[in-house]
Amino acid sequence: MAFAQTHSRAVMADINITPLVDVMLVLLVIFMIATPILSHSINIPLAPGADKAVIPPDPIRLRVDGANQVFWNDTLTPVMALQNMMAAEVQRDPANQPRLEVDSSEDAEYQVLAKVLAAAKNAEMDRIAFVQK
Numbered sequence: 001m002a003f004a005q006t007h008s009r010a011v012m013a014d015i016n017i018t019p020l021v022d023v024m025l026v027l028l029v030i031f032m033i034a035t036p037i038l039s040h041s042i043n044i045p046l047a048p049g050a051d052k053a054v055i056p057p058d059p060i061r062l063r064v065d066g067a068n069q070v071f072w073n074d075t076l077t078p079v080m081a082l083q084n085m086m087a088a089e090v091q092r093d094p095a096n097q098p099r100l101e102v103d104s105s106e107d108a109e110y111q112v113l114a115k116v117l118a119a120a121k122n123a124e125m126d127r128i129a130f131v132q133k
Contacts, residue, residue: 057098059129060089062116066107070116079115086123099127 062082063071070077072085090097100120104113120128 054096056096057093059099059101060086061131062100062102064102064104064108064112064116066105068109068112070112079112079119082116083119083123086120086125090124094124097125097127099129100125101129101131103131103133 061071061073063074065071070079070082072082077085086100102113102116117128
């Protein structure tokens with residue numbers, strides 16, 4: 001039995017859109033399922049006063065110069081008094097502590113800076129920043 005073979009040299013100009021339609025239907029189903037999940041909202045009750053803006057206190061500038069003198073906001077302060085001063089600042093508002101900005105000269109001894117940092121740790125200061133000028 002002979003089959004008829006037709007040799008057509010014409011180029012087929014039609015695009016097969018079946019795979020495209022299949023992909024579009026799958027994407028449509030995925031988005032129909034995912035959209036309600038993404039738009040679901042949850043109400044969370046906040047503590048009273050949580051919507052008020054908290055203004056941070058002014059930072060404490062602590063400077064150790066080359067002569068190993070410690071300055072608390074440009075006032076000469078003995079190293080032994082630092083822990084009490086820091087503890088007093090923490091006790092004012094433990095949740096909103098001022099930032100301690102430590103600026104140490106290159107010529108300052110490490111022991112003095114270590115005492116300053118130990119005083120800050122013992123006073124339970126959380127916000128400590130090192131400043132370089």
